[in-house]
Amino acid sequence: MERRDLLLVWETMLTERDYRTLKTQLADANEVDVAEFMAELPPDKTVLVFRMLPKEMASDVFANLEPEDQQLIISSATDREVSELVEDLNVDDAVDMLEELPASVVKRVLKTARPDTRKLINQFLNYPDSSVGSIMTAEFIDLRKSMTVSEAITRIRRSGDESESIYTCYVIDSRRVLEGVVTLRELLVAEDDTIVEELMETDLITALTTEDQEEAVNRMMKYDFISLPVVDQEHRLVGIVTVDDVMDVMEEEATEDFEKMAAMAPSEKPYLKTSVFSLAKNRIVWLLVLMVSSMVTGGILGKYEAAFAAVPLLVTFIPMLTDTGGNAGSQSSTMIIRGMAVGEIEMGDFLRVLWKELRVSILVGVILSAVNFVRLQIQYPGNTMVSFTVAGAMLVTVVMAKTIGSMLPILAKRLHVDPTIMAAPLITTIVDAVSLVVYFTLAQRLLGL
Amino acid sequence: MERRDLLLVWETMLTERDYRTLKTQLADANEVDVAEFMAELPPDKTVLVFRMLPKEMASDVFANLEPEDQQLIISSATDREVSELVEDLNVDDAVDMLEELPASVVKRVLKTARPDTRKLINQFLNYPDSSVGSIMTAEFIDLRKSMTVSEAITRIRRSGDESESIYTCYVIDSRRVLEGVVTLRELLVAEDDTIVEELMETDLITALTTEDQEEAVNRMMKYDFISLPVVDQEHRLVGIVTVDDVMDVMEEEATEDFEKMAAMAPSEKPYLKTSVFSLAKNRIVWLLVLMVSSMVTGGILGKYEAAFAAVPLLVTFIPMLTDTGGNAGSQSSTMIIRGMAVGEIEMGDFLRVLWKELRVSILVGVILSAVNFVRLQIQYPGNTMVSFTVAGAMLVTVVMAKTIGSMLPILAKRLHVDPTIMAAPLITTIVDAVSLVVYFTLAQRLLGL
Numbered sequence: 076m077e078r079r080d081l082l083l084v085w086e087t088m089l090t091e092r093d094y095r096t097l098k099t100q101l102a103d104a105n106e107v108d109v110a111e112f113m114a115e116l117p118p119d120k121t122v123l124v125f126r127m128l129p130k131e132m133a134s135d136v137f138a139n140l141e142p143e144d145q146q147l148i149i150s151s152a153t154d155r156e157v158s159e160l161v162e163d164l165n166v167d168d169a170v171d172m173l174e175e176l177p178a179s180v181v182k183r184v185l186k187t188a189r190p191d192t193r194k195l196i197n198q199f200l201n202y203p204d205s206s207v208g209s210i211m212t213a214e215f216i217d218l219r220k221s222m223t224v225s226e227a228i229t230r231i232r233r234s235g236d237e238s239e240s241i242y243t244c245y246v247i248d249s250r251r252v253l254e255g256v257v258t259l260r261e262l263l264v265a266e267d268d269t270i271v272e273e274l275m276e277t278d279l280i281t282a283l284t285t286e287d288q289e290e291a292v293n294r295m296m297k298y299d300f301i302s303l304p305v306v307d308q309e310h311r312l313v314g315i316v317t318v319d320d321v322m323d324v325m326e327e328e329a330t331e332d333f334e335k336m337a338a339m340a341p342s343e344k345p346y347l348k349t350s351v352f353s354l355a356k357n358r359i360v361w362l363l364v365l366m367v368s369s370m371v372t373g374g375i376l377g378k379y380e381a382a383f384a385a386v387p388l389l390v391t392f393i394p395m396l397t398d399t400g401g402n403a404g405s406q407s408s409t410m411i412i413r414g415m416a417v418g419e420i421e422m423g424d425f426l427r428v429l430w431k432e433l434r435v436s437i438l439v440g441v442i443l444s445a446v447n448f449v450r451l452q453i454q455y456p457g458n459t460m461v462s463f464t465v466a467g468a469m470l471v472t473v474v475m476a477k478t479i480g481s482m483l484p485i486l487a488k489r490l491h492v493d494p495t496i497m498a499a500p501l502i503t504t505i506v507d508a509v510s511l512v513v514y515f516t517l518a519q520r521l522l523g524l
Numbered sequence: 525m526e527r528r529d530l531l532l533v534w535e536t537m538l539t540e541r542d543y544r545t546l547k548t549q550l551a552d553a554n555e556v557d558v559a560e561f562m563a564e565l566p567p568d569k570t571v572l573v574f575r576m577l578p579k580e581m582a583s584d585v586f587a588n589l590e591p592e593d594q595q596l597i598i599s600s601a602t603d604r605e606v607s608e609l610v611e612d613l614n615v616d617d618a619v620d621m622l623e624e625l626p627a628s629v630v631k632r633v634l635k636t637a638r639p640d641t642r643k644l645i646n647q648f649l650n651y652p653d654s655s656v657g658s659i660m661t662a663e664f665i666d667l668r669k670s671m672t673v674s675e676a677i678t679r680i681r682r683s684g685d686e687s688e689s690i691y692t693c694y695v696i697d698s699r700r701v702l703e704g705v706v707t708l709r710e711l712l713v714a715e716d717d718t719i720v721e722e723l724m725e726t727d728l729i730t731a732l733t734t735e736d737q738e739e740a741v742n743r744m745m746k747y748d749f750i751s752l753p754v755v756d757q758e759h760r761l762v763g764i765v766t767v768d769d770v771m772d773v774m775e776e777e778a779t780e781d782f783e784k785m786a787a788m789a790p791s792e793k794p795y796l797k798t799s800v801f802s803l804a805k806n807r808i809v810w811l812l813v814l815m816v817s818s819m820v821t822g823g824i825l826g827k828y829e830a831a832f833a834a835v836p837l838l839v840t841f842i843p844m845l846t847d848t849g850g851n852a853g854s855q856s857s858t859m860i861i862r863g864m865a866v867g868e869i870e871m872g873d874f875l876r877v878l879w880k881e882l883r884v885s886i887l888v889g890v891i892l893s894a895v896n897f898v899r900l901q902i903q904y905p906g907n908t909m910v911s912f913t914v915a916g917a918m919l920v921t922v923v924m925a926k927t928i929g930s931m932l933p934i935l936a937k938r939l940h941v942d943p944t945i946m947a948a949p950l951i952t953t954i955v956d957a958v959s960l961v962v963y964f965t966l967a968q969r970l971l972g973l
Contacts, residue, residue: 078729105727107747232712241709242691242750259708260690263681278554280527296775298556299768301691301750318767319748322774326745329778330862333785337858337948338851346863347873351880355887358855362848366892369847370899373840380836387829390839391822394846394956398818399811401850402787402949406807409786413779414795424796431800438804443815450819499786499948500851507843 082112089120098127106132110139122151134163142175149180158187166192167212167320170199207291208284210324211305211314216244220254220272224265231259240302240317246275251311253279253304281306284313289328292321293418332416336409336498338365361500368504375508379515382524388455389518392465393511399443400472400510401503407432407480408502412494415484425485432481433474440473464518471517472510479505531561538569547576555581559588571600583612591624598629607636615641616661616769619648656740657733659773660754660763665693669703669721673714680708689751689766695724700760702728702753730755733762737773742867744770781865785858785947787814810949817953824957828964831973837904838967841914842960848892849921849959850952856881856929857951861943864933874934881930882923889922913967920966921959928954 081104088097101109101124109128113121113136125148128136137145137160149157161169161184173181173196185193195213202208216234218227231241244262246255255275265274281304282291295303301318331341338361342349349357376393383390411428414420420428444466451462480502484494518524530553537546550558550573558577562570562585574597577585586594586609598606610618610633622630622645634642644662651657665683667676680690693711695704704724714723730753731740744752750767780790787810791798798806825842832839860877863869869877893915900911929951933943967973 103727105725105729105747108727228712241712263677263690276554278552278557280554296768296771298554301767318750318771319745322745322767322771325771325774325778326866329774330866333782333858333862336782337854339855339859345868346859347868347876347880351883351887354859354880354884358852358884359888359891362851362855362888362892363895365851366844366848366895369844372843372847376843377837377840380839383839384833384836387833388826390829390832391826393842394821394825394960395815395818397843397846398821398949398953398956399815401952402811402814403807405786405948406788406811409782410788410795410803413782417775417779419794419796427796431796431803434800435803435807438800439808439811442808443811446812446815499854503850504847507847511843 078108081108082115085112086115089116089124094127097124101127102129102132106135107139109136113144114141118147121147134160138164138168138172142172145172146176146180149176149184154183154187157184158189161188161196162192165212165214166195166199167210169196170209173200202284205288206284207282207286207288207305207316208314210288210291210320211284211316212320213314214240215302215304215312215315216241217251217312218244218246218257218271219248220246220270220275222271223267224262224269224271224274225267227257227262227271231262240315243300243302243315245304245312245315246271247312253281253306253310253312255279256304279304281310282316283308288324289416291316292324292328295321328416332412332495335493335495336412338362338498338500365500365504368501369507372504372508372511375511379511379518382515382518382522385524386461386518386522388458388461389464389515393514395447396465396468396472396510396514397503397507399469400476400506401499403436403439403473404476404480404502404506405499407436407477408484408497408499411481411484412498415488415494420485422485422489425482428481428485429478432477436474436477439477440470443473444470460521464514464521467521468510468514468517471513472506475509475513476502476506479509527557530557531564534561535564538565538573543576546573550576551578551581555584556588558585562593563590567596570596583609587613587617587621591621594621595625595629598625598633603632603636606633607638610637610645611641614661614663615644615648616659618645619658622649651733654737655733656731656735656737656754656765657763659737659740659769660733660765661769662763663689664751664753664761664764665690666700666761667693667695667706667720668697669695669719669724671720672716673711673718673720673723674716676706676711676720680711689764692749692751692764694753694761694764695720696761702730702755702759702761704728705753728753730759731765732757738777738865740765741770741773741777777865781861781944784942784944785861787811787947787949814949814953817950818956821953821957821960824960828960828967831964831967831971834973835910835967835971837907837910838913838964842963844896845914845917845921845959845963846952846956848918849925849955850948852885852888852922853925853929853951853955854948856885856926857933857946857948860930860933861947864937864943869934871934871938874931877930877934878927881926885923885926888926889919892922893919909970913963913970916970917959917963917966920962921955924958924962925951925955928958 085097085100113124116124121144173184185196188196216231218230231244242259244257244259245253246257248254255277256279257271257275261274280294280298282294284305284307291303295318303316304312305314305316307313334341340357340360342357411420447469448462448466451465455461483497487494487497534546534549562573565573570593586597622633634645637645665680667679680693691708693706693708694702695706697703704726705728706720706724710723729743729747731743733754733756740752744767752765753761754763754765756762783790789806789809791806860869896918897911897915900914904910932946936943936946
């Protein structure tokens with residue numbers, strides 16, 4: 076059965092009040108599907124369905140719900156129920172929820188939580204946005220290096236229910252300083268009486284709570300880990316980052332880069348859930364900035380009024396020149412911005428990139444220039460000087476566009492400015508202005524205007 | 525110690541021929557770091573270092589090497605060594621390697637491989653590029669539903685060494701049809717004599733070998749899995765997709781989308797490793813196509829020569845109009861293309877998107893228009909009709925740009941064309957042409973040209 080059909084079957088059961096069958100089916104279902112089902116129900120039904128779920132499943136479904144539905148359920152629950160729910164949630168899911176809920180609800184949740192949970196939640200709420208601390212979770216297996224394999228496995232079997240990731244275990248000393256890492260696989264294939272210290276990896280790859288989350292993502296990808304230990308400045312283990320959170324971060328960061336590179340402020344929510352007003356607000360600022368910049372380009376154009384009044388044909392090549400320059404430049408800036416985002420290109424590669432782009436741009440520029448020259452000679456025979464002007468301006472524009480397009484993102488990073496703002500729209504505006512100056516200067520020289 | 529320093533220390537040991545210490549250190553190191561170290565060595569040293577590695581580590585390091593280094597090591601090894609290496613590699617890593625090596629080397633590798641390995645490799649080599657089959661691996665734990673928990677754990681402990689992912693186990697029947705899934709965590713927390721059938725999840729979430737790899741990525745992200753079972757048409761289990769491969773696919777697909785959206789053919793290799801010639805080849809085709817399209821725009825402009833000969837001031841607003849139109853359009857197309865890539869926006873959302881973009885564009889368009897009107901009234905007092913022309917053209921351009929920008933990617937998908945080609949550069953070219961027609965038509969009417 077298609078998963079989509081499953082939701083329809085459940086909906087029918089709900090409409091027909093066949094609660095018993097629905098309850099049985101939901102108990103066996105995947106929590107993500109149940110959450111998707113609940114998201115489409117009216118408020119009263121959402122609460123009804125949530126109360127049907129077996130206790131051990133409720134918090135998993137809850138973690139996957141939309142903030143509005145989470146709020147609904149909390150409002151309809153007793154203090155005791157809220158407290159139990161929060162205890163069952165992983166700390167990172169509880170924190171994600173609290174960040175979306177109105178202050179009054181947050182207050183109630185924290186009031187009902189157990190003191191140690193409350194302390195942990197408050198600590199996690201304090202990590203800055205986009206830091207490793209903000210995406211880590213506090214549930215993990217910690218072992219001591221003196222344990223035997225069978226003691227370790229017993230400990231894992233006991234706490235396995237609670238830990239978000241039991242497959243990588245962390246060995247700490249009495250002050251919680253991280254000493255080693257051992258995978259469950261290594262424990263399982265070892266002899267029962269082997270000491271953990273003999274098995275553990277001591278070449279530790281970690282992240283700091285204060286590091287940028289992108290660093291943790293790149294490190295996990297490099298080493299193919301399914302969880303990464305997070306330590307504080309004293310190298311004490313405070314949490315782990317798990318691969319599912321890392322994938323979410325990867326998707327978010329890529330989406331953010333797409334948005335910023337298309338001259339928008341990044342949005343908090345998915346497109347269909349963002350209001351018209353927010354969408355407009357995210358877009359208008361850059362549109363205004365770029366509009367004002369292209370007024371400058373218009374001003375430059377105004378200086379050459381005499382030239383195009385004399386040879387109006389010149390005007391008809393402007394879109395081709397500026398568009399091609401913009402495209403050539405944004406090709407380069409995109410390659411470099413993406414290369415820096417995935418950690419391939421670093422600031423030290425400045426000269427290597429420049430030399431590469433210079434050669435690419437000459438190759439590409441000569442071809443585009445030649446095509447133009449031939450075309451103009453055929454279309455406007457006798458106007459050889461116009462052909463030279465356009466072809467020459469094209470070559471210079473492409474070389475300059477690619478050089479600017481590749482250098483500005485690296486310079487931005489060096490100046491600690493987000494390189495993505497050097498993407499297509501800004502590069503296009505800059506290249507527009509420069510290419511028009513080149514074009515009309517050439518025209519004035521070659522055509523004697 | 526910073527990981528970068530580690531590589532320097534090893535390099536010094538190598539130069540000083542302190543092979544004994546180096547060998548000890550490498551044996552304890554992370555295989556990804558060792559591969560990174562080897563990538564920077566001259567060919568003879570690469571082979572030397574590889575021979576220092578303990579046998580159980582060699583294949584892990586090998587899987588992380590660049591194709592050139594892999595070829596080097598294979599060329600310097602005996603048939604027997606090659607055969608052992610290939611047996612130690614996971615099938616997906618062996619296939620990745622073979623796809624990059626020259627035909628003669630592939631032939632030698634396949635000749636020395638054991639018959640069943642050869643058969644498996646050939647099967648994997650046949651899955652089409654970007655299909656789920658092409659990223660899956662054949663190493664996984666399969667259980668029978670009649671087993672007890674302790675039998676299952678014993679089986680896992682025995683085969684744990686070989687399987688890429690032992691943390692999710694797959695229950696199959698005698699014909700290898702997938703019947704259930706059980707995690708190692710569930711097995712570990714259960715009683716020893718519980719039957720696997722009682723524990724296993726039967727609500728199966730799978731991928732087909734022939735599906736697009738992006739589908740598998742989205743499914744794993746949705747359900748937060750660390751591995752996804754891959755079945756054939758008869759629902760027989762043929763492999764699994766693991767989370768580390770999925771992260772690589774996510775990064776590759778996002779990079780590809782960035783490249784395509786900036787009007788480039790996607791590249792096979794990272795930027796710094798791509799030759800100047802390949803880079804130029806990837807970029808020139810779209811630059812030519814778009815250049816020819818903007819010649820059309822130039823042609824349109826030519827039709828209005830009389831208008832701008834009469835009022836040359838009109839020309840100076842062209843860059844602002846076309847740039848703003850292009851930016852407004854690419855904002856919309858980027859949002860929609862990304863929304864479709866992450867599975868948020870579907871073809872059924874066509875009207876919802878249209879209605880949303882229409883409202884956003886009117887909001888944004890009115891603001892940009894008003895700013896322009898006021899500015900023109902101040903800058904060119906008395907030219908009220910020119911102000912009306914520019915402001916009117918701006919509003920129409922923005923509304924039209926956003927409508928076109930949001931609709932074309934969805935239409936492209938409906939026509940089974942890659943929506944990313946409807947990104948900024950093509951949208952800009954289309955919007956350029958339309959906005960110029962609107963602008964000059966308005967100018968002719970309002971200014972009576």
